[in-house]
Structures are given as C-alpha cells and as structure tokens.
Amino acid sequence: MNLALRDVRRHLARFIGTAAGLGLLLSVVIGMQGIYAGMVDDATILTRAMRADLWLVQRDTRGPFAEGSRLDPSVEARAAAVPGVRTARPYTYQLIQRERRGAVLRIALVGLGWPDDPGRSLPLVRGRHLHQSHGEMIVDASLGLGIGESLTLAGEPYRVVGLTKNALTSGGESVAFVSVADAELIAFDQPAEAAMLERERVVERLRRTDLGRGQPALEDLATSPRWRAPALASPPLAAVLVQADPHRLAEVREVMRSWGDVSVYAQGEEEALLLGGVVQRARMQIGLFTVILTLTAAVIVMMVMYNLTLEKTHDLAVLKLMGAPGPRLLGLVLQQAWLLGALGYAVAYGMGAVVFPMFPRRVLLTDTITLVAPLATMAIVTLASALGLTHVMRIDPSRALEA
Amino acid sequence: MEDTYAVRAVDLSKTYGTGQAEVKALDHVSLTIARGTVAALLGPSGSGKSTLIKALGFVSPADTGEVFFGGRLVVKDGVPLADLASLRRRHLGFVFQKANLTSFLTARENVEIACEFGGKSDGARRARELLEYLDVAGREHSYPEMLSGGEQQRVAIARALANEPSLILADEPTAALDSVRSRNVMELFRRVAHDRGAAVLVVTHDHRALEVFDVIYEMEDGRLRPH
Ligand SMILES: Nc1ncnc2c1ncn2[C@@H]1O[C@H](COP(=O)(O)OP(=O)(O)OP(=O)(O)O)[C@@H](O)[C@H]1O
Numbered sequence A: 001m002n003l004a005l006r007d008v009r010r011h012l013a014r015f016i017g018t019a020a021g022l023g024l025l026l027s028v029v030i031g032m033q034g035i036y037a038g039m040v041d042d043a044t045i046l047t048r049a050m051r052a053d054l055w056l057v058q059r060d061t062r063g064p065f066a067e068g069s070r071l072d073p074s075v076e077a078r079a080a081a082v083p084g085v086r087t088a089r090p091y092t093y094q095l096i097q098r099e100r101r102g103a104v105l106r107i108a109l110v111g112l113g114w115p116d117d118p119g120r121s122l123p124l125v126r127g128r129h130l131h132q133s134h135g136e137m138i139v140d141a142s143l144g145l146g147i148g149e150s151l152t153l154a155g156e157p158y159r160v161v162g163l164t165k166n167a168l169t170s171g172g173e174s175v176a177f178v179s180v181a182d183a184e185l186i187a188f189d190q191p192a193e194a195a196m197l198e199r200e201r202v203v204e205r206l207r208r209t210d211l212g213r214g215q216p217a218l219e220d221l222a223t224s225p226r227w228r229a230p231a232l233a234s235p236p237l238a239a240v241l242v243q244a245d246p247h248r249l250a251e252v253r254e255v256m257r258s259w260g261d262v263s264v265y266a267q268g269e270e271e272a273l274l275l276g277g278v279v280q281r282a283r284m285q286i287g288l289f290t291v292i293l294t295l296t297a298a299v300i301v302m303m304v305m306y307n308l309t310l311e312k313t314h315d316l317a318v319l320k321l322m323g324a325p326g327p328r329l330l331g332l333v334l335q336q337a338w339l340l341g342a343l344g345y346a347v348a349y350g351m352g353a354v355v356f357p358m359f360p361r362r363v364l365l366t367d368t369i370t371l372v373a374p375l376a377t378m379a380i381v382t383l384a385s386a387l388g389l390t391h392v393m394r395i396d397p398s399r400a401l402e403a
Numbered sequence B: 001m002e003d004t005y006a007v008r009a010v011d012l013s014k015t016y017g018t019g020q021a022e023v024k025a026l027d028h029v030s031l032t033i034a035r036g037t038v039a040a041l042l043g044p045s046g047s048g049k050s051t052l053i054k055a056l057g058f059v060s061p062a063d064t065g066e067v068f069f070g071g072r073l074v075v076k077d078g079v080p081l082a083d084l085a086s087l088r089r090r091h092l093g094f095v096f097q098k099a100n101l102t103s104f105l106t107a108r109e110n111v112e113i114a115c116e117f118g119g120k121s122d123g124a125r126r127a128r129e130l131l132e133y134l135d136v137a138g139r140e141h142s143y144p145e146m147l148s149g150g151e152q153q154r155v156a157i158a159r160a161l162a163n164e165p166s167l168i169l170a171d172e173p174t175a176a177l178d179s180v181r182s183r184n185v186m187e188l189f190r191r192v193a194h195d196r197g198a199a200v201l202v203v204t205h206d207h208r209a210l211e212v213f214d215v216i217y218e219m220e221d222g223r224l225r226p227h
C-alpha cells in the first residue's frame, strides 16, 4: 500500500495548490535561464552567421560589436593578398534609427561583403539572399517589415527581399543586412544630391575622353553605388572577415598579427569578446537571481515538507508503534517530495509553454536547460525533504500511546 | 509451561526523573501472561500501568529487568536483544484509549496496512473478514474521523488482530465508550483470547466488567500485586 499517495489523496487540494506554487516559482527560474540563453544566442548570432575564420578589427579594440572599430579599406586587399587566404570581405556595422509610419525603428545595419557574401549563411525564414549589390536588404522579422516592402535609407529605397528570425543584437535591436557598399552609403548618409552630382561630373569627364568613349562600360562603373567619388572620402570599414585554408590558418594569423593597424580574432574569440563585454553583467545578474530563486524554492519545499510531516507526527508514531519498517515511513516523505517536484515541474513546463512566447525578450530553452531543470528540481526537493526525514526518524513510537 | 506463555517480565524497574522529581514508575515488577488468557490491570492514576504496557510492548524498555517473549529473552536491562520493531509488527497488537487510527487511511486500509507490515499476503481479504468479525464491515471505506468512537475502537481492535498476534496490549480501550459498548469490547477481548489463543492485557478503570477477565492485577506506586 502506498502511504504517500494515500496521504496526498486525503489532502489533495492543498497538495496541488503547493505544487502549483512551486511550479510558478520554477517557471520563473527556468524563464530567467531561458532569457539568458536567448541573450547569449542573440549576441552570437551575428558573429556566427558571418562564418568567418578570422576577424580583423582596428588595432587594440574589441570591435566591432563591443566597441567601435575603424579599419582603412585597404586592409581588405592586403588581407586577400596573404597566402592561404581564400576570401577577405569587408564588414560594416552601425546602429541607425529611422522613423516609419510614426514608429521608431532601431536597426543594427550590417554590411555584407558583396559579391562574395550575399547573405547565404544567414538563417533566412522567408525570401532569399541579396541578388543585387544595391537597393536590397535582408531584415529581421522583428522589425515588422514584410517581403517586398521598402524602407528609405539615405534617400534611396531599400526593398526587403529576405527575413531572418532572432537576428538581434545584445541590446535587442533588430539587424538588417545590406551590401557593404550600401551600408557605407547609409552610414554616411551623404546627401543624395552630392553623390549624384559627383557621379554626373565623372561621367561628363569620361565622355570627353577617348577612353570613356571607347569603353562605355566604364560609365556604368562610375554610376555604380560601389564607386566612390574621389571628392568624398572613402569611409572606413568596421572589420574585414577572412576565410583561410584550414591548415594554413595559424600561418595566416601570424602574418596579420604583425600588421600594426589591426587586431586579429578567431571566430570563437570574437564571440567570447562579445559575451564578455556585453553579456557579462546580465550573466551575473541572472545568475544571482537564479541562485536566490532556487534557494527560495528549496526553502519553501523544505518548510512545506516539514509541515506536512509535522502534522502527521501522531499518525507516524502510531505506524512506528505498529512496527512499520523505517524505509516505509521515510519513503512516505521522500515520495511526496518527489511528487511535489514532478507536479511542480509539470506546472512550470506548462506555464512556460504558454507564457514564455509572450515575453518581450526571447526565452530560449536550450537542451541543457530542458535536461537540467527537471533533474535540478528533483535534487532540490530531495534535499529539501531532509528536515522532514530527520523528524520522521526522531518520532518516538511511545507518543502513540499518549492520548 | 515454557511455550504456553506469551510474555514474561522478570523484576522490571523504571525510574523517571532524578532527585526531587524522581518517580519510581515500575518497582520490581514480575508477571507472566499465558496464551489464551485475558488479564486486567487495575490501579490508580500514576501507578505505572502505562509504563508497564510500554515495557511489555517493547516501546520503551524498563531500566532493569528482563522481558521474555515466546520463550526468548528479548530485552535485558533496557538493552534490546532482537529487532523490536519487527517483533511488534509480527506478534503484537495494540489498542489505545483513543482509537489512534491512521487518519489518512480508510477503516479497511488501517487494518490492511497492519497485515502488510506483518508480512501477510492477502491483506485486503483478511481486513474485510476482521471488520466483519467486529461488525464494522459496513464502514470499511470511511475515514476514521467519520466513524463513531465505538466504531473506531472496533476498527482499532481489528487492526490489533491483523497478524494473529500472540500478545494484545490495550491501554484503557473503553475510556471513550459508554458502559454497554465498553462491556462489548471487553467481551470481544475475551473471545479473541479464547478463540485465537492470544494473551490479552487490558488496562482498565472500569470495575463493572471484571468478571470477563481470567486474571486481575492491580498496581500501586509502581508495584504489582494480584487483585
Ligand atoms: N515520560 C515521562 N517522564 C516523566 N515521568 C513520567 C513519564 N511517563 C510517566 N511518568 C510518571 O510515571 C508514573 C507512572 O505513569 P503511568 O503513565 O505509567 O501511569 P498510569 O498508571 O498509566 O496512569 P493513568 O491511569 O493516569 O494513565 C507517573 O507518576 C507519571 O507521572
């Protein structure tokens, strides 16, 4: 006969109420962990999506995410010339803020190294990667723009061709991807007039030369947005992303480290920098909250289990007097604790499934969380029943004889 | 003679407290209860009746003296020489002043759990039979708090009988009952002793039902003497 279940059956409402309370508490703990995991994932999604072996950034900075980084555009060509380098592509990153239909959009604008990198490595949920070097963008769905809609940046329309999910910065801004040339245009937001006049002037000049007349293709080149009028200073890059032959990576890295104007980070290091700089404080805060909440849950379970045992003192004394084997009585307490833990976790799980998607920040329940949470819950309730167990062991069977 | 007694106590003494507060609850008490007999234990309040019951029931041993059970020395000078909990669950039955049923178990489960502790396999059937024997089968699914005092006491007796104990110890089992029911309970003990060969020791203040008993003891200031 299972004594634990018999006792629960007798006090069903109270037991379920306690389990529900514990469940709510657990759902907060799990939610905190999920928010933290979401934060880490958001923070690294940008670096991960770039699929670079090495990040070249401005010397002695931790850029481009943790702090600003400005690299001379010549670094791209210099990096591409290093033996063992497969591709070197420019990368820009900046935060911009625009108004659209009365709402403020905060956008982290990432420049992709067109034409090597049209965004194939991005986790697209709808649409496609960039097909043109100018006027197309891939945005995060959280911006609220649909495929085919366009956004005016730096006086020119940018059409949304692809949507990503959860491409957010550690600050929660949605990320938009354009070609690096477009990113630079937008960054400097040069008056369209100035850029157009400059291009026209060049075309005029070309047409007056034999070279220009003989090779009309040069005109197209001059009107391309990638072409930069000499009168307008060439803007710096945030980083150069390098892909190298795997077996020559160390060698490539050594060469680049000797350059005076760059710092070189491997993909993992770049992620670590990002996490260290931006997420570290959140990690501490959430870690502390988790510890406090876990302790609170443990103390509550402990008091509940102790009280449940305390009020059964007389019943337990009678059972002891009847010669109940010790493990049966300890099992009564332990099984109830486990049942409480299991029910509590089930409530937390159900709550999470309903409520977490409504959180403003992404709650990412990683495999580790979904595996550790139930185990930790069971460990906590087991430990928390210690007080109840010692009480059971101390009960004197002769108390049953007293009225 | 050796195998016909259920329990034998030799020279039990027990003292509570020290100095001014010292109480001699048992003072060189010796007693043998044969199987198949019902014995009454009389005596004024504080004379040591419950203390003797606890010593004979292996609940809290006396300071000095010996207790034999089924021909075997089980406790000597307060030191257990056997697994007392196991002895209790297999060979002893207790009935108390208040029924002391397990509150979260139904009447039948209260009897069934005792069968289970005693290692009886068909607990459910036995429990039903015992409740029928004691005329409370109709209330087998009720929780103790829904039973009357008399019904509770009969369930408690059924529980005490669950493992065909060789010794039943009852401490004022009829204190909460009216005189008719109280007499019924005493007669029940007599039936159990004579039908089933158990030794029964009943602490009672009720002098009206004494003819039911085979032997009557009386305690005063920790000393035991025949009535
Ligand atoms: N746990 C204890 N601590 C100290 N003194 C105790 C304890 N239990 C019993 N006594 C004392 O031992 C003496 C005998 O107690 P006991 O309970 O055996 O009496 P009793 O004959 O059962 O009395 P009653 O008829 O009132 O139940 C009493 O004086 C009592 O105060």
Ligand SMILES: [Mg+2]
Binding pocket: B049, B050, B051, B171
């Ligand atoms: Mg007493």
